[in-house]
Amino acid sequence: MPSHLFADRPAQPPEPGSVDALISQTRRLRGEVDAVRRDTVVDDDDAQGRWQRALCDLAVHHLDDLREHLGQLKEGLPPAPEIVEQPQVATESVPEAQTRVGSAEWNLLTDEVSWSDELFQIFGRSPESGALPLDELGSTLFSEDQPLLTAWVTACLVDGKPIDGEFRIVRADGRVRTLHMRGEPVLDSDGCTASMWAVLRDVSELRRSQRAVRESRDSLQRQREIAQTERRLAVELQEAVLPPWRGSLRFPYGSAGTLDVAAHYLPSATSALIGGDWYDALELPDGSSMLTVGDLTGHGVTATSGMAMMLGALRGMAMAGIEPGPLMGWLNQLLETSVQPALGSAVCCRYDPARQVLSWAQAGHPAPLLFRRGSGRSLLPPEGVLLGATSGASYGQMEEHLEVGDLLVLHTDGLTPRSIEFSRADGTERLLALAPRFSAARSAQECVRIVIEEFGESEREDDACMLVARVGG
Secondary structure (H helix, E strand, O other), X not given: OOXXXXXXXXXXXXXXXXXXXXXXXXXXXXXXXHHHXXXXXXXXXXXXXXXXXXXXXXXXXXXXXXXXXXXXXHHOOOOOOOOOOOOOOOHHHOOHHHOOEEEEEEEOOOOOEEEOHHHHHHHOOOHHHOOOOHHHHHHHEOOOOHHHHHHHHHHHHXXXXXXXXXXXXXXXXXXXXXXXXXXXXXXXXXOXXXXXXXXXXXXXXXXXXXXXXXXXXXXXXXXHHHHHHHHHHXXXXXXXXXXXXXXXXXXXXXXXXEEEEEEXXXXXXXXXXXXXXXXXXXXXXOOOEEEEEEEEEEEOHHHHHHHHHHHHHHHHHHHOOOOHHXXXXXXXXXXXXXXXXXXXXXXXXXXXXXXXXXXXXXXXXXXXXXXXXXXXXXXXOOOOOOEOOOOOOOOOOEEEEOOOOOEEEEEOHHHOOOOOOOOHHHHHHHHHOOHHHHHHOOOHHHHHHHHHHHHOOOOOOOOEEEEEEEEEO
């Protein structure tokens, strides 16, 4: 326990020069923090921005308090009213931000009460109404805080324990303030309690700032937890929906040869959320094969659940024998009537090994790339708008004859990043330039690795899928 104050102990005046330097430093630092606070742009949905702004507000309040304390330290304790008559200061003439700390002394021998002008302003009382004695101070407190003050004062006066706690008051104007009180008994020369001296600090704004920091921090933490949960759900849903095979797949067609298929998913380099990209290869009941890649707008669970719906419908219609063109029309109608409106792009191919013919359709999607004997080209796309863009859209269908050794590359738009310097056509040219390397590759899986080497390290703004199919003899 700190030692008690003694009534006959002389006060030591502060050194004004060092305090002035501290006040200047505090004022300069306060201005810098306030500049940072003004530059902090806060949106309603930006939890991190609100947290940063609340921290700046809290720092400003701390610096305001520090500057006020240093100012009072420089001036020293106010002289007692009976010794030096203090000029009366009107309450409204002093800004509340400059009256957060006041002092008081209750003389137990003479029943005299001395309040500083600042304390009158904190309590919202005029000096003419007089200072409150200790037994009436509790009348201004919240009812649930009154027992606390009574216990503190009793322990201070009887047991010599210092007071260090907070309570809430209701001012005469109805405003509620939170005060922090530090007090100690003042002993006379015989060691008996002569009076109690206390400093009361209005910490209402400080506590509000701390509460804002706490609430904004909690909100930011909740948003991060929600984002982590959403990402986990999206990843689990994506893994459950995308084809169970990983790496490569081989469709044997007997005398008609084989189709060697490999695919890969590339996550976004800039987003923590999973997108709605898909790929699939499926052997159909009539002996043909379905190849598809596609992409839905958006990220997270909404995008992956929409992707699951689209890929499930696409598989079902392909198994039912619906051709790629009409199939795209049904997917467009399905996306129009879904609960979560979105746009999508897709390409769907049906390969007939008996005729070696590829039938395909697209909906606002990059066309498949065909590589043959060391060179490549983009297939001429049939008519087809984005899925979900317009009601009743019709989708054309094209056919392409394939030869043994031909290589097809299907990919979503995110594979080849676009920027001011590079367009989609530039990305397509980079893919077509891989033709010599594709010719030397021995499998579809090796071709996938070649594409990953070329595009895998790119700073993609979106995730991407690619599928490679190679016609074997």
